[in-house]
Amino acid sequence: MEAGEEAVLRQRLRQMEARQASVQRCGIVRTGLLGDDGSGGVQEGLRSVQTQLNAVLADEEAYAAVRAGTTPLSSFTVMVRFVLSSLCIKSCHE
Numbered sequence: 001m002e003a004g005e006e007a008v009l010r011q012r013l014r015q016m017e018a019r020q021a022s023v024q025r026c027g028i029v030r031t032g033l034l035g036d037d038g039s040g041g042v043q044e045g046l047r048s049v050q051t052q053l054n055a056v057l058a059d060e061e062a063y064a065a066v067r068a069g070t071t072p073l074s075s076f077t078v079m080v081r082f083v084l085s086s087l088c089i090k091s092c093h094e
Contacts, residue, residue, distance in 0.1 A: 055084075 035041035 031041065033042045035044060
């Protein structure tokens with residue numbers, strides 16, 4: 001080995017190790033966003049939140065319509081919708 005060759009090789013090794021660490025971190029982030037098999041992760045969590053928010057919004061709109069007297073929904077129907085949305089919220093968290 002020549003005089004400066006070892007230093008150059010060590011520098012290249014450090015660069016390669018840094019690149020490998022970057023690739024591993026990217027893989028961890030990707031897994032967190034998409035899940036291990038491409039389903040789940042943050043993406044699935046956001047879908048779950050969207051479903052829950054849509055259910056809450058629908059319930060609030062139905063309840064507001066009943067209070068305003070603009071819909072023939074009975075209090076029983078409103079209660080059933082509330083229970084169903086609650087079940088949806090609970091099942092989305094499991």
